[in-house]
Structure formats: structure tokens, C-alpha cells
Amino acid sequence: MFLDAGGSAPLTPRVRDALAAGFADGWADPARVHAESRRARALVDGAREGVADAIGVSASDIHFVPSAIAGIDRLVASIWSARRGRDEIVVSAIERDAVLHASSYIARREPREVPVDSLGHVDLPALEQALGDPGVALAAIQHANHEIGTVQDLDAVHAIAAERGVPLIVDATASVGHIAAPDHWDAIALNPADWGGPAGIGVIGLRPRTRWLPAWPEGDDWAPGGVSVPLALASAVALQERLELAEETAARLAELVHRIRADVGAMEGIDVVGDPEHRLPHVVTFSCLYIDGEALLTRLDREGIAVGSGSACTTSTLEPSRVLGAIGALTHGNVRIALHPGITDADIDRFIATIARVVPQLRAEAGAPTRG
Amino acid sequence: MFLDAGGSAPLTPRVRDALAAGFADGWADPARVHAESRRARALVDGAREGVADAIGVSASDIHFVPSAIAGIDRLVASIWSARRGRDEIVVSAIERDAVLHASSYIARREPREVPVDSLGHVDLPALEQALGDPGVALAAIQHANHEIGTVQDLDAVHAIAAERGVPLIVDATASVGHIAAPDHWDAIALNPADWGGPAGIGVIGLRPRTRWLPAWPEGDDWAPGGVSVPLALASAVALQERLELAEETAARLAELVHRIRADVGAMEGIDVVGDPEHRLPHVVTFSCLYIDGEALLTRLDREGIAVGSGSACTTSTLEPSRVLGAIGALTHGNVRIALHPGITDADIDRFIATIARVVPQLRAEAGAPTRG
Numbered sequence: 010m011f012l013d014a015g016g017s018a019p020l021t022p023r024v025r026d027a028l029a030a031g032f033a034d035g036w037a038d039p040a041r042v043h044a045e046s047r048r049a050r051a052l053v054d055g056a057r058e059g060v061a062d063a064i065g066v067s068a069s070d071i072h073f074v075p076s077a078i079a080g081i082d083r084l085v086a087s088i089w090s091a092r093r094g095r096d097e098i099v100v101s102a103i104e105r106d107a108v109l110h111a112s113s114y115i116a117r118r119e120p121r122e123v124p125v126d127s128l129g130h131v132d133l134p135a136l137e138q139a140l141g142d143p144g145v146a147l148a149a150i151q152h153a154n155h156e157i158g159t160v161q162d163l164d165a166v167h168a169i170a171a172e173r174g175v176p177l178i179v180d181a182t183a184s185v186g187h188i189a190a191p192d193h194w195d196a197i198a199l200n201p202a203d204w205g206g207p208a209g210i211g212v213i214g215l216r217p218r219t220r221w222l223p224a225w226p227e228g229d230d231w232a233p234g235g236v237s238v239p240l241a242l243a244s245a246v247a248l249q250e251r252l253e254l255a256e257e258t259a260a261r262l263a264e265l266v267h268r269i270r271a272d273v274g275a276m277e278g279i280d281v282v283g284d285p286e287h288r289l290p291h292v293v294t295f296s297c298l299y300i301d302g303e304a305l306l307t308r309l310d311r312e313g314i315a316v317g318s319g320s321a322c323t324t325s326t327l328e329p330s331r332v333l334g335a336i337g338a339l340t341h342g343n344v345r346i347a348l349h350p351g352i353t354d355a356d357i358d359r360f361i362a363t364i365a366r367v368v369p370q371l372r373a374e375a376g377a378p379t380r381g
Numbered sequence: 382m383f384l385d386a387g388g389s390a391p392l393t394p395r396v397r398d399a400l401a402a403g404f405a406d407g408w409a410d411p412a413r414v415h416a417e418s419r420r421a422r423a424l425v426d427g428a429r430e431g432v433a434d435a436i437g438v439s440a441s442d443i444h445f446v447p448s449a450i451a452g453i454d455r456l457v458a459s460i461w462s463a464r465r466g467r468d469e470i471v472v473s474a475i476e477r478d479a480v481l482h483a484s485s486y487i488a489r490r491e492p493r494e495v496p497v498d499s500l501g502h503v504d505l506p507a508l509e510q511a512l513g514d515p516g517v518a519l520a521a522i523q524h525a526n527h528e529i530g531t532v533q534d535l536d537a538v539h540a541i542a543a544e545r546g547v548p549l550i551v552d553a554t555a556s557v558g559h560i561a562a563p564d565h566w567d568a569i570a571l572n573p574a575d576w577g578g579p580a581g582i583g584v585i586g587l588r589p590r591t592r593w594l595p596a597w598p599e600g601d602d603w604a605p606g607g608v609s610v611p612l613a614l615a616s617a618v619a620l621q622e623r624l625e626l627a628e629e630t631a632a633r634l635a636e637l638v639h640r641i642r643a644d645v646g647a648m649e650g651i652d653v654v655g656d657p658e659h660r661l662p663h664v665v666t667f668s669c670l671y672i673d674g675e676a677l678l679t680r681l682d683r684e685g686i687a688v689g690s691g692s693a694c695t696t697s698t699l700e701p702s703r704v705l706g707a708i709g710a711l712t713h714g715n716v717r718i719a720l721h722p723g724i725t726d727a728d729i730d731r732f733i734a735t736i737a738r739v740v741p742q743l744r745a746e747a748g749a750p751t752r753g
Contacts (some may be wrong), residue, residue: 011417017410028404032397042678043687045383075447075581076606082598099477104602114598207448208410209581209609226454226486228478234448237581240609296575306414315415 010356011184013317015155015183015292015347017246018205020247028207030241032087039238049238054264056238059245064190064197072231073241075210077182077200078107084196085111085149086224088176094375099139099148099175101131102335103157108149108180115122115224116146128284129159131166131216136256140173147176152191155183156332157344158266158292167193172268176219187252187259187289195219201244204251207347210240214225248334251350258350263290265348265357273380276368282338291348292343297368299377300342308367309344314360317345382728385689387527387555387664387719390577393620394619397692399618400579410651411610417678421610428610431617436569438560442586444603445613448489449583450479450571456585456605457483457521457570458596460548461644464518467648469493471511471520471547473503474707475529480521487596488518501531501708512545513635518549524563527555528704528717529655530638530664532562548591554583556624559631559661567591573616574747576623582612600653622723631721633704635662637720637729644733648740668705669740671749674715680739686732689717 011019020028035052037045054068061068074080085108089098098112098120112120123136131150140148148170153160163179170177171193179194186204191197196219199212211233215221225233251258270293274281278298297305302318309316319328329340346360383391407424409417426440446452457480461470470484470492478498484492499674503522503731512520520542525532526543529711535551536604542549558576565570568591571584578733585603597605625632642665646653652672669677675688681688690702720730 011409013409013413013415013417017408018405018415020408025401025404029397029401032392032579036389036392036579037383037385038574041385041689042675043385043682044685045385045389045687074609075451075604076600078606079447082601082605107598110600126521202410206610207404207408207611208607209612211606226479226482229450229454232447232464233454234450234479234583235580236447237579237609237612239579240581240612249512259663305413310415313416314415324662 011315012346013315014349018349025246027243028261031242035238053238061324071197074211074232079304080198081107082111086115087221089115090222090224091220097144102345103332137220149178151180151183158288161288173372194311206244206247259290262348266293294329294345296339309352383687384718385687386721388395392723396619399615403614428613428617445608446583446604451568452583452585453479454483458487459593461487462594464594465593467518469516475704521550525556530660531656531658535563553617578616578619631662634720638665667712669694669714
């Protein structure tokens, strides 16, 4: 049972068909002049149009990149580079590591963090104040948080940035494919693997009015050496497939997430975090008092249940979650669930029953205090 | 008939099977902790071992990157960054654009070019002199040239660099998969799409003793956001498939190239370039007097024959070839042929006959001088 579909999910038959078609017809380099290349170019152009349609922009505003993180790196660096004289980058306290690292790298200083409230919403007056500083080069505020699921009020955020002439980069890597794309941004990053597409490719969008300068070797583009045409094609097909069923899927997964929030949240010493209303339909994180996150992940894995940890959930960074710290929640023993459309009611029944069984066991094994 | 298999080729059934298997079992993020991720990790580890074996190094010396060019960018930047105090980069006059651009970008000055002779061999005394300068940070010399096919004497090149303590980056993006991998390098770049693998992935190798410093945001690796596991797997399978038949394929393709060199080279006003002996078995370039390169490519495309131009052969850079200029050859009207193993004797018969027919036609159309 795969409940870690944030940034990766099993591919549907339709996406696998698109990949096979892409490798059959799109193996050539789309930048050359002959028929084989024109065929590849037509496929990648079609994919670009598909993604552009889905987020309501024109295809020329969209670029495929090697990964969402590679896209964030290049967006931050190139928009920052067009704002010479201004060098501060403003971010929310719950942006992804990639945004913070890209910012520190190009600006050679830590970005200025705007706090969030206990549900994860950006403090708008604090944002307003931060962006009032004339030294601000750009702001990066996410659409939705990949750990706690909270969706930001980007209309308000973008209005604040626009009024001050500060370009806004929106990290939509956890939201597009699950909820409606945001309307207001100057640049945007998307992650196909998060909506059921293949890994190894990302998407960025830039409004025509957004100024940037290349911050990379001459001849490179947003994607040095290009990207895989079949991966681009499959990304667009996966997004199309998700959008066709978006409302239905979102309603069904939201109902399952609601059950997890209610049932697991009612268990002793477990906190469910994030905004209960303005949230991603398919993501939920909770923290368990007196439990080590890695031990819980490992136990669930042995039960055949794959979950993520609230933090970056990689083998190398099983460390306390910065996002949970920023909202004042427990930063240990946390589990992040991200549901893909193939998950059933029965899966969630089993997941809740398993949590109810293994959490007290792990606490007992760890010698945690129990109520008389 | 696809005769432009430098950097792209139709995928064989075995490579397409590897891709399908990779997307079935390797869709998860290999960096996470659960079973699905461990499966993906095993696939990418196996792929890394396969490529490492093929070039005679250990798997820990090998990294997958988003493309060969992205790999060259990061190798040049990171090795240069570990040599603070020394900032000059030395290259051959026929390195790929990517090497020159990566060098100019990180060093903020043009690299120093070492000339080549009329066959394309690096001038070793000139290299020796250039590397004697104490301000040299690194050298980048290709294994074989992708346009003219000439193979460098890397044993001699590396001996010169090693004696002066200068790290040597070897661009082997046109050679590995076609001829034996070079023995002597400090860092190396490889291009899976050049040996029949998929596009959208590259490979780099670093000797354990080669010093480098990350020249990218914290948390990024050689490949920011990782690479596609199925593309990595298919790259290794494609290399294995090529190596199993390497000697046989090389001998057969070399014979076809020899025929092109002899028959096309005997036609009036056509020059065949590159070393006739120390060369890639599958690549040949020739230049046609009084002919526009793009017109020839387009005419051949209409005849169902896909070739490359001698220059970077992209739609955007149909400009005189820098490589041909460096060896003193005609820089216009040039055609680059790169054969994949599926090409037959009959294909080459037809190609030679087509050249014999269309070149005089194009010259007549252009009003070129003809012999009485």
C-alpha cells in the first residue's frame, strides 16, 4: 500500500502507454533539422501546450527542465540576476529546502523568512513589511505545503508583491494536478512526478513580463542538453488524466484524508497538523508523541505500508521537520501521507487500524510513559 | 535512413524493454526509505555498476546527471572551484561548445585553446607549454571528436597533465560505446544517447583522487532533484548491448565509413576530413565546395536520408563549423554521418548514389562553376 505519493506514484497504464509511444517516435534530438527530429519536436511542443493549457498560460511561457529542483535553482538564480542592486530574497518559513538553498547560493546570504501561523498561513502583514525593503530582489512563496497540506492565499500574496514591484516565484510542486493552478505568479515551478508523471523532469512557467538573465553557461537553456521527449509527453498525459478526474478524485481523497484526520487525530498523543479547510485534498501529516519517526516508518514498511516522514523523507535527512517546527508542532515521530487516486477506502481502513496497533507497541518498546 | 546517430539513435527492442521494466519497478524516489524506493535504488545502483564496469572504474566513481552537457557544466565548475588561486582553463581547439561555454562561465574568461593539426590531433608540445603555466586550473581534452572522428592520444595528454599536477577532464561523449574507453583521465563525461540509450540523462566519472568543490546550491548533488531511474537503467542496458557486439559492429561500420571516405572523397569538390586511421569507426564528415550545408541537409531529408551538419547540427546553429575551421578544412557545405548498428551495406550504397546525384544538382541550381 503506497501512501507516499508526494513526488512519486505508480504510473497508470495511460502514462505508460504515453512513455512507450514517446520512446518509439520521440527518440531523436528535437533541435535538429530532419524528419526524425521534427517528429520529436512535435511531441515535446504538444506536451508543452498540454501543460500550458492546464495552468492557463501560453506554451511559450512553459519550459521543461531536468527536475522541479533544477527548475527552482534556475528560476531563483535568473530572476535574482535581473535585479542587480537588490539582493535580498524573501521566503516563507515553510518553503522547501530547494528554495532556501537556491536563494542562499545565488545571493550569498540567507533569505529573509516570513513567519507562518499555527496552520501554516504566511503572515501577510509581515510579508508586506519585508517586501517594503527596497533591497528585495524577489519573493518565493509556495502555493501549498507538501508536508502539512496548507494552501496559501496567493491572490493576497501576489497583490502585495506586485504593488511593491517584487517578482514572485511560486513553488506549486505540491499542488498542481491536485487543486486548481494558482492565478497569480510571475514564475512558477511544477513537479510532474507529483501528479502521476515520471520522475526526471520538471516544468517551469514564466510570465512574459517577468525579467530574468541567464545565470548559466552560454548555450545552455533552462535545461542544459535538453530533456527527455518521452518524459515530457508522459508528464502532459499524466496531468491531463488527473485533471479529467480532478474534482471526483479530490472529493474522494479529501474524504479519506478527513477520516485519517478524525480517527488518527483522536488517538492518544497524536497531533494532526495543517489547515483543516484550505488544504491539499490528498496530503496529511501527523506527529506521534514519544515515537521515533524512522522507527515508525520502518515498522509500517514491514507491514507493507509505505509512508513519508514529515521532513524531506529521504534516507539522508531523517531529521526534525523544519516545517513542523515553524508552525509550532511536534517535530518528531511524524508521518506524511500523500494519497494517489488508486488508494481505496479499504486501504485507509487498514492504515488507520495499523496505526492504532503499532503506535502503542512502539511506545511500549521505547519505554514511553503510558496513562494508568 | 537515419545517418545522424551522433547523440541520438532509434532504441533497440532490448533498450525499450529495459525502459518498460524501469517504469514498472523503478518509478519511486530512490532516496526514500520504504520498499518501493529500495527497489528503485537497486535498479539505479545496478545501472551505475553496469556503466562503471564498462569503463573500468568502481560504481562509486560514477554519477548519473540530467545530460552530458549538464555533467560537463558541473565537472568544469566543481573541479575549477577546488583550484582557487589558479583560474585558467586549457582546452583543445576542437572541444565541444559545452566545454568552452562551461569554462568561460566559471572562470569569467575565455579558455586558452591549444591548436590541432590538419587531422585534428592536439599539438602536444603546445599543450605541454600551456600546462606549464602555474595559473592553470584544469585542462579539458576530448577523447574523440564528434564531427571529424579523430581520436586523441590520451595516454600522452594525461601524462603531460599529470606531470604538471593539472586535473584532466575528458569529454568521451562521442567515443564510449564505440571504441574502448580511455584509461587515463581525472574526470570524464559520457553520453548514453550516443551509444543507443535514451536522451535526458548523462554520466560522469571522477577518480577518487580528483579534488572538487560543489559549485551549486547546498543539497543539490551532481543531479539536482535526481535523475530518472528507468533512463539510468536503459542507459546501462544499451551500453551493455553495444559492448557485446562492439568489435563486430566497429569492424562492419568502419568498413562502411571507409567506403564513404573512398567513394565520396573521390567526387569532385568534396573533401573528407579527419584522421583516416585513429578515428571513431562510425563517424565521417565531408565538405562540399560551392554548396550550402542547410540546402544539402534539406535535400537529403526530402530523399528520406537524415544526416547531421558538421557544426552543432541544431536548427539554431547552422553556422560554419568551428572544428572544421580549426583543422583548416572547408567550413561550409559539410555533412556529418554517424552510423548506428542497424545501418546496412545497401543503405550506404543508396547514400553514396544519392550524394553523387544531388551534389551536382545543388551546385547547378546555385550557379556554381563547373569544369568544362
